[in-house]
Amino acid sequence: MTSVQNWLTDFAHHASNGDGAGVAALFLGDGYWRDYLPFGFTLQTLEGSEQIADFARTHGAKSGFRNPQFDGARDDQDGFFTFKTRLGTGTGHIRLVDGKCQTLLTTLDDLQFAPPHSERVDGRDERSPDVLIVGGGQAGLALGAQLSKLGVSYLIVDNYDRVGGQWRSRYDSLVLHDPVWYDHMPHRPFPEGWPVFTPKNDMGDWLESYANALDLNIWTSTECIGAEFVEAEWQVELRRNGEPIPVTATHLVLAVGVSGFPHTPRFPDRDKFQGPQMHSSAFEGGVGYEGQRVVVVGANNSAHDIATDLVAHGAHPVMIQRSSTLVVRQSVYCEDLLGSLYSKEALEQGITTRKADLLSASIPMRMLEEIHRGLWIRIREREAEFYDQLQAAGFTIDFAEDGAGLGLKYRRTASGYYIDVGGSQLVIDGKIGIRSGVTVDYLVKDGLVLSTGEHLPADAIVYATGYGMMEDWVGALIDPETASKIGRCWGYGSGTRGDPGPWVGELRNMWMPTEQQGLWFMGGNLAQCRFFSHYLALQLQGRLLGLDSGP
Numbered sequence: 001m002t003s004v005q006n007w008l009t010d011f012a013h014h015a016s017n018g019d020g021a022g023v024a025a026l027f028l029g030d031g032y033w034r035d036y037l038p039f040g041f042t043l044q045t046l047e048g049s050e051q052i053a054d055f056a057r058t059h060g061a062k063s064g065f066r067n068p069q070f071d072g073a074r075d076d077q078d079g080f081f082t083f084k085t086r087l088g089t090g091t092g093h094i095r096l097v098d099g100k101c102q103t104l105l106t107t108l109d110d111l112q113f114a115p116p117h118s119e120r121v122d123g124r125d126e127r128s129p130d131v132l133i134v135g136g137g138q139a140g141l142a143l144g145a146q147l148s149k150l151g152v153s154y155l156i157v158d159n160y161d162r163v164g165g166q167w168r169s170r171y172d173s174l175v176l177h178d179p180v181w182y183d184h185m186p187h188r189p190f191p192e193g194w195p196v197f198t199p200k201n202d203m204g205d206w207l208e209s210y211a212n213a214l215d216l217n218i219w220t221s222t223e224c225i226g227a228e229f230v231e232a233e234w235q236v237e238l239r240r241n242g243e244p245i246p247v248t249a250t251h252l253v254l255a256v257g258v259s260g261f262p263h264t265p266r267f268p269d270r271d272k273f274q275g276p277q278m279h280s281s282a283f284e285g286g287v288g289y290e291g292q293r294v295v296v297v298g299a300n301n302s303a304h305d306i307a308t309d310l311v312a313h314g315a316h317p318v319m320i321q322r323s324s325t326l327v328v329r330q331s332v333y334c335e336d337l338l339g340s341l342y343s344k345e346a347l348e349q350g351i352t353t354r355k356a357d358l359l360s361a362s363i364p365m366r367m368l369e370e371i372h373r374g375l376w377i378r379i380r381e382r383e384a385e386f387y388d389q390l391q392a393a394g395f396t397i398d399f400a401e402d403g404a405g406l407g408l409k410y411r412r413t414a415s416g417y418y419i420d421v422g423g424s425q426l427v428i429d430g431k432i433g434i435r436s437g438v439t440v441d442y443l444v445k446d447g448l449v450l451s452t453g454e455h456l457p458a459d460a461i462v463y464a465t466g467y468g469m470m471e472d473w474v475g476a477l478i479d480p481e482t483a484s485k486i487g488r489c490w491g492y493g494s495g496t497r498g499d500p501g502p503w504v505g506e507l508r509n510m511w512m513p514t515e516q517q518g519l520w521f522m523g524g525n526l527a528q529c530r531f532f533s534h535y536l537a538l539q540l541q542g543r544l545l546g547l548d549s550g551p
Contacts, residue, residue, distance in 0.1 A: 001075070002099035008068035008081055011101075015065045020057030024049040028100045032364040036535050037108035038083075038090045039063045041547060043512045043535060045364045045505035062086070065106075070094075080358065087547075088112035093362040105362040108538055111545070126217070128248045129155040130544055132236055134224045134477070135255035137166050138185065139522045141207055142529040143255060144216045145186050146537035152544065155247070156218040156255075157238060163211045163220060164204030172285035173309040174200035176526075177301070177419040179334050182342040183526040184353050185210055186533055197330075197421075227252055227478050234518060251540055254477075255522040258414045258490055260468030261476075265297070268442035273461065275446075280306060280464040286313030293318070293457050295448060297440065298464030299325045299395075300416060304423035306462055307432045318433035318456065320440065320448075324398035326417040327390065328406055329383070333419050336379060337407060342527075357531045365411070365492050365505050369404045376405035389428045396436045401496050411507060412491050412499035415466055470521065471509075478519075486514045489521055511536045 007026060014022030027033070033046040039059040046052045064086030072079030078095040089112065093105040131147060133140045136158025147154045160166060167174075176183060176198040180190050183198065188210055195202065211218055225237040225244075234252045238245045262279040270277070280302040286309040294310050296303045299321035307317040328337075340346060341356035351359070363371065376399050380387065387397055398416075400409045406417050418424070426432040439451045447457040470490055475483035489509040491499035506512070509521050511532040522536055523529070 001077075002096060003070075003074055004072065004076060004079065004081070004094055004096060005068075005070045005074075007096060007099075007101065008070060008083075008094070011104075012065055012068050012083075015056055015060035015063065018057055018061035020053035020055070020060070023056035023060065024053035026101055027052055027104070028097060028102050031101050031103065032367065033101075033104045033106070034361065034364050035106050036361070037538060038065065038085045038087060038106045041087070041539065041542060043506050043532075047364070047366065047505065068092070080355070087542075091358065093358055095362070103362055103364060103367065105358065107358065107361070108535070111538060111541060111547075126155060127245065129153045129217075130249065131155075131251045131253060131540055132157070132234065132247060132249035133253045133255050133522070135257070135522075136160070136163055136211075136218050136220065137255065137257065138207060138526050138529045139257070139524065139533075140253075140255035141211055141216060141218075142186050142533035143253060143522050143536060144218065145188075145210075145214050146533045147540065148214060148216060149187065150537055150541050152537070152541050154217060155249075156216060157222040157224060157240075158218060158220050159223045161221045162204075162208060163218060164207040165220075167200045167204035167207065170200050170281075171283050171306060171309060172200075172287075173312070174305060175421070176200075176203060177330060177333070177421060178525065178527070179338065179342065181344065181347060181353070181356075182338055184530060185526065186530050188213060189353065224477055229478075229482075229516065229518060232517070249518075250544065251518045251520060253520045253522050253536075253540075254470075254473050256470075256473050257467075258470060258523045259466070260470055260472030263465050263468050264463045265440070265465055267440050267448075270443050272445050273443040273447075273458075275458060275460045277461045278463065280462055283462050286310045286315055288313075289460065290314035292316065292459040293447075294460045294462060295320060295456060295458040296462045296464050298322075298466070299418070299434070299436075300464065300466070301418050302466075303462075303464035304418045304420070304432075306464060308421075308423040308426060311426055311431050316433070318435060318458075319427075320438065320450075321396060321434060321436040322439055323416075323437075324396040326398055326400060326406055326409055327387075327395075327420055327424055328379070328417070329386065329420045329424070332379060332383065333406065336375065353530075357527070361531070366503075369402070369408055369494070372405045372407055373403045376400075376403055379405075386424070390424055393428050393430065394434045394436050395424075395427055402494075408494070412494050412496055414490060415498075470523065474516075474519070478516075482516050482519070486516055486519065512539070 033052050036043050046055045066084050068081050068083040070081045081092050083090050088110040090108050095102045131154040133156045136156050140156045144156045179196050180194050222240040227234050227236040234249045236247045262281050264279045292315050294315050294317045296307050297320045299319045303319050310317040399405050441449045471483050493501045493504040495501040
């Protein structure tokens, strides 16, 4: 049986010589190598012998990969290892099957020749930082924390008057659906005793305390009006407390979430409806809706949360479900999808947040699809009674069109699902009405007329219809030509609905260089912001030091 240490020694030998064929021969024919910076200085997954050989041939020798040290026992066939390269130190993970590598993950921990961190970055004028980050939510703050640690000058701008304002502005009942072990921010985890599922105001307050504790450089009440790339730098127009302020930066990072602007459908005769209409982002809570008939257009996370809140305040909501929705009970989500890596039990078994993040990253997207198809077959069988009850109530369910489930649906479109925190039982019990497989034809003064011809009475309408694409921000803040040049953001080219090919294997344009020099995207859920902010910060630091494409 081949030991992992011997395999790593052989890998280092072939890689350092630029021997692509020798490296590829160490892998299974359909093996994977995911490299997060040490070799190619970006985020990428190589699949199969040909891609692996080409990558090793191109990047192996100049990477300076050396001194790999396996952390596991002699007979272990998978585990973590450390190594050094010309860039710095790194951490990896490997899985062997019959002496060949099935998956290899290589990640960069630091840049060894970078200047030492100082309490305050290099003293550049605040109006000309190296990195301008637009958005002060978890994405912008996480990246700011990483850049601060690296000694890179940056400025975060956010249009709310307080850090965490975006969270505080949402409806009162909003609570994070992810457990606390999954949601830590970089360098400062939630304290002991923090709620397992964080209420939205607590999340906003935590982000504010996080920014204060780490002394992050952030301007609140500041809006980005527009940006133009001129002679290798960004010229950005900001408006702070109503005052226009020009800022220049080498790199511009859009940290404005995983979506574009609120999408509100313009149904015919919209103006004839006599009650209030609002997008879900403007819904503040169910207070004041007692006894009212409220139609919620949509049937995913926000729609369920809003309908549930309305029921709690004595209203009578009906959800309009145009197409099917993936539903999973929160307990199943936390135990089956996250529990092995992000839970109290996992932590007690020595799986730290850092190890959990690396283990998660060690599974490439194509393999993750296969694993999750099997996982969701088991969930569907075990939860059959629950799903039967939902369908009997008229709710239409899917598990992604190829059966790959929630995790992949999130990575493809970040939409089309509901993590059930009580809303599904209200649907089953008839307290939340449902109209499935229908659309809205037009509005009348007292309600909506559906594609079935049904007149659905309503006193108010909430459009839980989601948001546009992330690249919409580029068109609005820069120009449509730049938006067209960078192309799609998010999704990995699965070829499923909403995520067209070709296959990429990493989330498009996220945390990596785009086709527009100096333009980057930072976003995702709290776990993604924690993990990927490190690699984006290193790429930014490296480019400021003259590393445009690796060693």
